[in-house]
Amino acid sequence: MKNRDFIITSLQPWDIEIGSTIKNTALEISKTNRVLYINTPMDYSTRFRGNKNAAWKHRMDVVKKRVSPIRQINERMWVADCPFCVFPVGGLPTACLFDTVNRINNKMIADYICKVASRFGFTDYIHLIDTDIYRSQYLKEYIKPALSIYYCRDFVIGQPYWKKNGARLEAMLAAKLDIVLTNSTQFAIRFKKYNLNTFPIETGVNLELYDARKKWEVPEDLKHIPSPIIGYVGSVIALRLDCNLLMDVAQSRSQYNFVFIGPEDETFSNHPLHRLPNVYFLGKKRVETLPAYITGCDVCINPQIINDITDGNYPLKVDEYLAMGKPIVATSTHTMRDIFAEYAYLPANTEEYLQALDAALKECGDKNKEEQRIRFAHTHSWQHSVQKIYNIIEQFQAF
Incomplete structure (x- = not known):
């Protein structure tokens, strides 16, 4: 047109x-x-x-x-x-x-x-x-x-x-x-x-920004956190994210480090997650730096809580994760099942989340799967x- x-x-x-x-x-x-x-x-x-x-x-x-x-x-x-x-x-x-x-x-x-x-x-x-x-x-x-x-x-x-x-x-x-x-x-x-x-x-998805083929320098505040890093990028708010699930998962996988990049609401700011040694809140970042933060993560997550707001919502961050080639674990919402089922692990409870994280980490370094994710993101x-x-x-x- x-x-x-x-x-x-x-x-x-x-x-x-x-x-x-x-x-x-x-x-x-x-x-x-x-x-x-x-x-x-x-x-x-x-x-x-x-x-x-x-x-x-x-x-x-x-x-x-x-x-x-x-x-x-x-x-x-x-x-x-x-x-x-x-x-x-x-x-x-x-x-x-x-x-x-x-x-x-x-x-x-x-x-x-x-x-x-x-x-x-x-x-x-x-x-x-x-x-x-x-x-x-x-x-x-x-x-x-x-x-x-x-x-x-x-x-x-x-x-x-x-x-x-x-x-x-x-x-x-x-x-x-x-x-x-x-x-x-x-x-x-x-x-x-x-x-x-x-x-x-x-x-x-902004493919000019989220370009896995560029050389991204991992930001300083992420460099000191040891792998494996399970990363979330976006607003950290209780209306959309399951803080109780995250608490259970982080405690059950103390050998993994969970990193949240984005502004927090009051619920998360005061949540016991802040007291866990393997959980890091890095705060709000400039949009143009987000691909660098995603680059520094081993697996990216979208741990949504299921409600009327999240179940049918289109998770743009998942396209951004895919464009960077990252393995993904995301809550099994309607939209995730409808569009992203072939390119992400979709657990529905704590035990499935733990299994999915374990499996996703095994895909790190798999160039074939990385390319498949990037190609799919480019259709969006x-x-x-x-x-x-x-x-x-x-x-x-x-x-």
Whole structure:
């Protein structure tokens, strides 16, 4: 697909510091099409009580008109920061009040989108909504795109903030749009109830960054940890990871060293895992250094706890592990069984985890299996992922 205009509204701000499916998707689309990425606006509670990080400071500069709200990312792509704040809706007591205020927010965002789209001459544009259940709820009727797509790539309605209104509004949003995309077959089954034009697609991996053929220097804080190293790279949060399983496994395999690379939540920060001599928490690292950390691991793990949020979620980190050629042990979720079963050990309990780790370590140095993993990861490039989106759009518009 070439020379189309895309407008993207996302739950995820452009300035997020970790790897991002929607950012990589947007960048891939912009190779042959024009893209306008609308940075979700701050609400007033975030303005006054939010994390005063660099992204917050930039948004405040935009709101106070100190800097331009438009940033050009490449020849065909722009990010537009909303030069205003919206009203917080999460704590509103009734659905009626929520819908009223949320519609006001949507109208402000829509007016701004139309203004920027007109400035750049965007016409007949495709609107891609990335898991933005609230602030994109009414945009189809306000901005009138040529085609509207909802992209669900996480079970956000299982999280506390979304439980009150999320399920209701996500179903409404999916039903009114033209196409629904999901990043797992489990999610697709759920959305088929609301929209028959629902299609599962697999996300991509940044193969320019996660390149096993480059020479990566193992970072200093990993060098001193003896092998075998069982590594996890990503956010270390109890909502997604099974801390009790990890405790049992680490105690049962005291000869293995377990290393966690990523920011911890409060549960993990205070967990007894920190007192085990064979467990290391190295903290948050820059994205561009993560392949080096993966290189220093013997086996990579994704020890998810099974819940509505994790079972159908697409684990991008597994593609990153595979792209680096590493043996993988990951909890047997629906998506892992559906997509990665041939390339990872998929235990379902502590005993199976122990056996899987033992078996995976025996594969270290097996160049044939390493190449098989890398080749499979390369079938999940962002080019392949976005081409599936193009194919679905073209198929829909053909009828």
